[in-house]
Amino acid sequence: KLRPFVLYITMLSVLWLMFVFIVFTLTALDDSRSREVMDQNVRFAYQKHDIPRKPVNLSTALARPHDVNRILPGKLGTGVYFSPQTDEEMRLVAEGYEKYAFNQYVSDMISVHRTLQDLRHQSCREKAYFQPLPSTSVIIVFHNEALSTLLRTVYSVLENTPAELLQEILLVDDFSSYRNLKSELEAELSQIGSLVRLLRAKRREGLIRARLLGARHAQGQVLTFLDSHCECMPGWMEPLLERIAHDRTIVVSPVLDYIDLNTFKYNFYVTEGVPRGGFYWTNMNFCWSQVPQYEWDRRTSPSDPIRTPTIAGGIFSIHKEYFEHIRTYDTNMEIWGGENLDLSFKVWQCGGSLEILPCSHVGHVFRGSVPYNYTVPEGVNVVIKNTMRVVEVWMDQYKDIYYRRQKLTKTMSPGDLSQKRKLRHVLGCRNFTWYLRNVYPELYVPDLVPRAYGQVLHMSTGLCLDATNPNGLAGVKTSLYYCHGHGGNQYFEYTRDHELRTPIGRNWDLCLHCGMGSLDVITTHCTGPSKVVQDQLWLYTQEKTLLHLYTHYCLEGTPYGVTLATCNGQDNQIWRLENIRLQ
Ligand code: LR7
Numbered sequence: 246k247l248r249p250f251v252l253y254i255t256m257l258s259v260l261w262l263m264f265v266f267i268v269f270t271l272t273a274l275d276d277s278r279s280r281e282v283m284d285q286n287v288r289f290a291y292q293k294h295d296i297p298r299k300p301v302n303l304s305t306a307l308a309r310p311h312d313v314n315r316i317l318p319g320k321l322g323t324g325v326y327f328s329p330q331t332d333e334e335m336r337l338v339a340e341g342y343e344k345y346a347f348n349q350y351v352s353d354m355i356s357v358h359r360t361l362q363d364l365r366h367q368s369c370r371e372k373a374y375f376q377p378l379p380s381t382s383v384i385i386v387f388h389n390e391a392l393s394t395l396l397r398t399v400y401s402v403l404e405n406t407p408a409e410l411l412q413e414i415l416l417v418d419d420f421s422s423y424r425n426l427k428s429e430l431e432a433e434l435s436q437i438g439s440l441v442r443l444l445r446a447k448r449r450e451g452l453i454r455a456r457l458l459g460a461r462h463a464q465g466q467v468l469t470f471l472d473s474h475c476e477c478m479p480g481w482m483e484p485l486l487e488r489i490a491h492d493r494t495i496v497v498s499p500v501l502d503y504i505d506l507n508t509f510k511y512n513f514y515v516t517e518g519v520p521r522g523g524f525y526w527t528n529m530n531f532c533w534s535q536v537p538q539y540e541w542d543r544r545t546s547p548s549d550p551i552r553t554p555t556i557a558g559g560i561f562s563i564h565k566e567y568f569e570h571i572r573t574y575d576t577n578m579e580i581w582g583g584e585n586l587d588l589s590f591k592v593w594q595c596g597g598s599l600e601i602l603p604c605s606h607v608g609h610v611f612r613g614s615v616p617y618n619y620t621v622p623e624g625v626n627v628v629i630k631n632t633m634r635v636v637e638v639w640m641d642q643y644k645d646i647y648y649r650r651q652k653l654t655k656t657m658s659p660g661d662l663s664q665k666r667k668l669r670h671v672l673g674c675r676n677f678t679w680y681l682r683n684v685y686p687e688l689y690v691p692d693l694v695p696r697a698y699g700q701v702l703h704m705s706t707g708l709c710l711d712a713t714n715p716n717g718l719a720g721v722k723t724s725l726y727y728c729h730g731h732g733g734n735q736y737f738e739y740t741r742d743h744e745l746r747t748p749i750g751r752n753w754d755l756c757l758h759c760g761m762g763s764l765d766v767i768t769t770h771c772t773g774p775s776k777v778v779q780d781q782l783w784l785y786t787q788e789k790t791l792l793h794l795y796t797h798y799c800l801e802g803t804p805y806g807v808t809l810a811t812c813n814g815q816d817n818q819i820w821r822l823e824n825i826r827l828q
């Protein structure tokens with residue numbers, strides 16, 4: 246009589262055991278997810294204003310918390326599209342932009358440990374680095390940097406650099422004034438240990454002397470400089486060090502991917518799209534330029550270095566002894582600007598070379614403006630002063646191309662240059678003509694002495710020829726406008742080849758042009774004098790008319806614009822060119 250009962254109990258127990266087993270298995274499967282949640286709550290609480298509070302010691306920092314990326318904002322380099330909902334959020338977002346010129350609020354939401362996907366070409370990921378590589382000190386200077394971007398820079402170095410290659414990270418505080426930055430940074434760094442050292446400038450030194458302060462303390466064989474708002478991709482360091490181990494006169498830069506200043510999305514450059522460095526003749530600023538075909542042809546593999554005429558300046562590696570050999574930086578340069586072209590010209594002209602290494606990637610937060618002033622207390626525009634120190638020492642007679650376009654330089658002094666000039670002599674450096682021919686042959690070189698330059702004044706109206714072309718678009722109609730004297734769209738060079746060229750900032754200029762089938766006078770890309778059709782060539786005559794060589798018509802101005810018309814010797818066809826050097 247008991248039998249059915251025993252059977253019943255047995256069945257129940259079996260069912261119960263199955264149930265327990267299933268629940269247990271499911272829990273085990275779920276373990277990875279629960280660990281993430283634990284990470285979020287215990288190790289890192291990346292809620293607003295909470296980033297630096299969680300202690301992170303070196304072993305956890307080096308352990309690459311990959312799992313954190315799976316659940317947090319901005320994971321793996323994605324962007325955070327945040328729109329503020331409350332007044333308070335709006336205020337905080339605005340304040341972040343104001344203080345840092347990027348979206349600090351969003352940066353604070355993103356883990357300072359976020360890892361990036363290794364998006365590099367397969368040949369880079371598979372490459373083995375044979376040599377015993379030299380060690381490097383990473384030097385990061387900052388002035389009033391946001392804590393989250395600064396820490397993310399530091400951790401991305403710690404978490405993406407093989408320990409045996411990283412001598413130390415030197416943080417140089419260039420006399421920051423923002424409250425709490427000091428104490429909060431110190432609190433965080435005390436958790437990391439002696440691998441990261443913090444140095445402080447006793448007064449505002451500017452980024453150039455601040456970097457030198459770091460360099461003086463560096464113990465690694467190679468110096469690697471980073472801006473204070475960067476993220477390094479896995480494998481970024483080995484290619485840099487390997488290249489320098491091969492030849493210490495090569496100064497190397499990673500590909501600079503851009504981190505969006507609004508969303509902190511990491512944008513990766515594939516090798517075919519990588520730009521290299523150039524410069525603008527107009528203001529002698531650094532610019533990006535296309536890698537020319539001859540350079541693609543010289544290379545045989547996607548991981549080969551790309552030679553570059555200039556580097557952006559903030560992110561590069563250089564052998565410490567070579568840096569000292571070329572006497573480092575010009576210590577008379579202030580705050581920001583100029584040092585990048587100074588180093589670029591010096592390295593090339595004095596026997597070294599510059600390369601971008603496609604297997605090394607570092608992201609940088611590119612900003613439209615900087616949140617600090619370019620003027621020092623004495624009121625000097627430091628960018629122009631620094632730049633004058635560059636063109637005076639390295640550019641020989643080509644400096645005039647810059648000077649004639651920058652009126653401000655006429656009232657300014659570059660300061661004492663004797664040491665710099667001596668250095669060029671002692672190092673036996675080549676001249677700028679050599680640099681242009683051998684390093685940057687595709688660059689258009691403006692006339693050293695053009696026929697005339699400056700404004701083109703229309704006599705009868707007193708107005709000036711104006712390219713009306715802020716974005717440098719080809720084919721925009723030219724007009725007359727009141728003379729503002731600021732150059733820009735009203736600055737023309739009447740070239741040896743009889744073009745009327747206006748530099749638009751980039752290194753391709755626009756030319757005054759009138760083509761077939763229309764009397765509209767436009768500005769468009771210069772085609773050069775070799776072209777058979779002379780639609781961009783003008784003759785400034787004894788009678789002060791501008792004769793269009795293709796049509797044999799004259800440039801005529803009206804209050805409404807400019808056109809071509811049969812030459813008639815009337816006032817509205819008379820123009821005055823400035824700075825006539827050659828008829
Ligand atoms: O007085 C200062 N003291 C500083 O320590 C002014 C700035 N700095 C720090 C600052 O916190 C930052 O870490 O110096 C670093 C560079 O300043 P940014 O980020 O305001 O400059 P940037 O990125 O606009 O400027 C580029 O050009 C500069 C010219 O002097 C430097 O060479 C920067 O290092 C350089 N940045 C890069 O090369 C990254 C790629 C940008 C491009 C193109």
Ligand code: MN
Nearest residue numbers: 472559609610
């Ligand atoms: Mn920067």
